[in-house]
Amino acid sequence: MRKELVISNNEHIESSAEEQTGGHKSEPETDRSYETDILHSELDYLRDQFWREDFKDVVKTKSKAMQDVLQKVQQVSNTRTTVLLSGETGTGKTLIARLIHAHSNRKDDPFISVHCGAIPDTLVESELFGHEKGAFTGAVRRKLGKFELANMGTLFLDEIGTISSAVQVKLLDVLQERQIQRIGGETNIPLNVRVIAATNDNLSDLCAKGDFRRDLFYRLNVFPIVIPPLRERKKDILLLSSEFISHFSTQLNKNITDIAPEVMDAFLDYDWPGNVRELENIIERACILEQTPTLRPSSFPIEFFKNSLGQHPANIDASLPLGQARQTAIDIFEIAYLTRLLEANKGVIKDAAKSAEITTRQLNKLMNKHALLRQDFVAK
Numbered sequence: 001m002r003k004e005l006v007i008s009n010n011e012h013i014e015s016s017a018e019e020q021t022g023g024h025k026s027e028p029e030t031d032r033s034y035e036t037d038i039l040h041s042e043l044d045y046l047r048d049q050f051w052r053e054d055f056k057d058v059v060k061t062k063s064k065a066m067q068d069v070l071q072k073v074q075q076v077s078n079t080r081t082t083v084l085l086s087g088e089t090g091t092g093k094t095l096i097a098r099l100i101h102a103h104s105n106r107k108d109d110p111f112i113s114v115h116c117g118a119i120p121d122t123l124v125e126s127e128l129f130g131h132e133k134g135a136f137t138g139a140v141r142r143k144l145g146k147f148e149l150a151n152m153g154t155l156f157l158d159e160i161g162t163i164s165s166a167v168q169v170k171l172l173d174v175l176q177e178r179q180i181q182r183i184g185g186e187t188n189i190p191l192n193v194r195v196i197a198a199t200n201d202n203l204s205d206l207c208a209k210g211d212f213r214r215d216l217f218y219r220l221n222v223f224p225i226v227i228p229p230l231r232e233r234k235k236d237i238l239l240l241s242s243e244f245i246s247h248f249s250t251q252l253n254k255n256i257t258d259i260a261p262e263v264m265d266a267f268l269d270y271d272w273p274g275n276v277r278e279l280e281n282i283i284e285r286a287c288i289l290e291q292t293p294t295l296r297p298s299s300f301p302i303e304f305f306k307n308s309l310g311q312h313p314a315n316i317d318a319s320l321p322l323g324q325a326r327q328t329a330i331d332i333f334e335i336a337y338l339t340r341l342l343e344a345n346k347g348v349i350k351d352a353a354k355s356a357e358i359t360t361r362q363l364n365k366l367m368n369k370h371a372l373l374r375q376d377f378v379a380k
Contacts, residue, residue: 060243062235065228069096076223077103082175084160084220085198087227090277093198094158096227101154106194109153112146117159124167129174131183139184147180147191154194160220161201161212172216195220230272230279237267237279244280245295248287256287258294262328266297266304289371297331298370302339305332335370339377342367347377 061067076083077100085093094113101111119127130145146155163171174180175195179188197220206212230237241259249256272278286299297305345352353363367374 060236060239061233062239063228063233065232066236069225069227070099072223072225073099074103076100076225078105079223080194082194082220082222083196084203084222084224085196085227086203086224087198087200088229088273088275089200090275091227091229092276093200093227094156096225097154097156097158097196097198100196101156101194104154104194106153110150111154111156112150113156113158114146115158117162121164121167124163125170126183128167129170129180129182132185136184142182145180145182147174147193148189150193152192154196157195157197159199160197161199161203161206165213168213168216172213172219175216175219230275234268238264240276240279241267241283244283245287248284252287254287254290255293256290256295260294260296260328262332263295263297263300263304266300270304297328297335302335302372305336331370334366335372338363338366338370338372342372342374342377345377347374349374 289299
């Protein structure tokens with residue numbers, strides 16, 4: 001596991017804890033579950049240890065916008081204040097939430113992550129607030145919710161804009177009263193939980209449409225942090241790319257150390273709708289395909305070269321030997337030509353080969369060379 005990390009897709013590191021007593025006496029049938037939850041919490045704690053570093057060692061950035069984000073993280077970490085993280089998909093909202101927790105005085109207590117958009121509406125209340133045995137059909141034992149699991153620690157509510165109006169009412173009440181009542185229960189359970197919410201929606205717009213309670217929005221938006229998209233962090237693209245190459249090269253037991261200049265030019269021209277997560281994923285794919293120490297255009301999808309082909313038709317690096325520069329230009333041309341050829345023929349190899357006046361064998365050989373898949377061009 002890397003000690004130095006960048007804003008990336010780390011959402012797979014989530015709490016798997018299910019239950020915990022939260023200081024209340026368990027029924028005998030829940031004791032084993034309680035012990036399991038404690039073990040899960042300890043595992044989550046150990047997984048989070050690599051975030052316990054100075055900010056400069058954890059997040060590398062040359063972007064003024066990201067430096068401003070990190071400054072806000074430092075300012076708010078040691079408070080109890082509710083934080084609302086906003087940003088496009090893949091910008092690193094989960095990592096920022098973990099940074100806030102790891103640099104707070106709650107760092108030794110649980111960090112519980114809830115992906116609100118992934119939980120069916122009928123189960124959200126039970127997941128967040130828990131339920132008593134017999135509260136509804138199927139409730140064969142007491143279940144403690146994520147709020148209780150996060151007691152004394154941090155609860156991260158991702159995709160908060162997806163929760164139903166009924167859950168919004170309950171969540172507002174919890175934030176105001178700082179206590180919960182399990183479904184089917186009558187006891188008010190006091191809580192000391194720091195809430196961090198995240199959204200890729202514009203909650204103000206949702207409020208205007210009546211899809212999100214304005215009073216809940218105000219409760220969540222006490223300390224807003226907006227995370228910039230990767231296209232506004234051009235200075236970080238090379239930095240992030242180098243970090244990902246180093247990581248995946250080691251993981252795949254390869255010796256990839258560099259990225260071709262024409263690839264980096266294309267990266268800078270690309271809009272990155274999937275942000276840092278997309279960059280990480282595409283470099284992982286390229287590292288799998290690449291057979292040389294340098295990531296070349298042939299290891300990347302043509303989408304990354306469409307803009308740069310128009311602006312720099314040959315993408316020629318005069319510092320390269322003639323043969324290498326020629327091959328690079330040929331690779332870029334072949335990728336662009338084959339992509340448009342296959343798109344025009346809807347992925348039908350026979351028709352594409354006929355249009356190109358080559359054999360199907362020659363076409364398949366070129367497609368294999370550039371990792372182009374027929375199914376990617378079949379009309380849907």
